[in-house]
Amino acid sequence: MFAFVNEVPDPFNIWHGNASDYTTNDNDGYMFLVNVQRIDPQIFNYKIDDLHIGRLYEFSAYVANVVRKEKCLSKPNIRFEVRAINESGNVIAKKGTGDVPACYNMSWSKYGIPFETTHSSVVLLMISNDVEGNGNAVAIDDIELRVYSTNDLDDTSTTG
Numbered sequence: 463m464f465a466f467v468n469e470v471p472d473p474f475n476i477w478h479g480n481a482s483d484y485t486t487n488d489n490d491g492y493m494f495l496v497n498v499q500r501i502d503p504q505i506f507n508y509k510i511d512d513l514h515i516g517r518l519y520e521f522s523a524y525v526a527n528v529v530r531k532e533k534c535l536s537k538p539n540i541r542f543e544v545r546a547i548n549e550s551g552n553v554i555a556k557k558g559t560g561d562v563p564a565c566y567n568m569s570w571s572k573y574g575i576p577f578e579t580t581h582s583s584v585v586l587l588m589i590s591n592d593v594e595g596n597g598n599a600v601a602i603d604d605i606e607l608r609v610y611s612t613n614d615l616d617d618t619s620t621t622g
Contacts, residue, residue, distance in 0.1 A: 463497040464505075470495065470568065470601060476533045477599060478568035484524040484603035493603040495528065498538065498590040505540065505600075506588035509547065510607060513579045520610040521555075521586050522574025526601045527562045535597020537561035540588050542575045547583040554580055558591055562600060570603065576610045 468490065472479030483493035496505050506523075513519065521544055529535050540559045546552040555577035562571070586607060592598055 463499065465495050466492045467495050468492060470528050476530060476535065476597065477528045478526075478530055481526075481528070481568035481601075483601070484526070484570040491603075493601045494605075495601050496599065498592070498598040498600065503590040504587065505590060506586070506602070506605065508586045508605075509583065510586060511583045513582050513584060515579050515582055518576055518578050518610040519607055520574050520576045521607050522572055523588070523605040524570045524572050524603045525559060525562055526568050526570045526603075527564045528568060528599045528601050529564050529597045531564040531566050533564070533597060535564075536592055536594070537564060538598050538600040539591040540573070540600065541591050542573065543587040543589060544575065544577045545585045545587065546581040547585060548581065551585075552580075554578075554584060568601070570601075574606075 470478050470481040483491040485491045527538055539561050541556055543556040544554040546554055555575045557575040559573045
């Protein structure tokens, strides 16, 4: 189940109902809300063309666990992957978020991976590492691919 929403609904009485997207000063902004199911752990899949081979990029997003802390359900755990578009779909880079913490108020954290392109076309993926537990619901906002300068390598806030 997924939806693009302005605020988190609370159909099960366990989510952070009425919580807003991450983007500040955007009252009409949307976030991507996903209740990960066993059927398909893939959350996000987007093809990018015309990248400069050898250049550093960062694939990132803001992620929040939409389940309230007091409900004690499983925590989302997402793997960011960058794959080459070729016959074997070589993994260029991958990194997991670890368990996205449940909080008393919905809290956004930025996660992502820097990578150097080896192909001009890649697929950006977000895949759930936990499809078994109840409560595996996540909000995602401000998905971004950007040129990553070497000055950013010391910025620990860009990866999670």
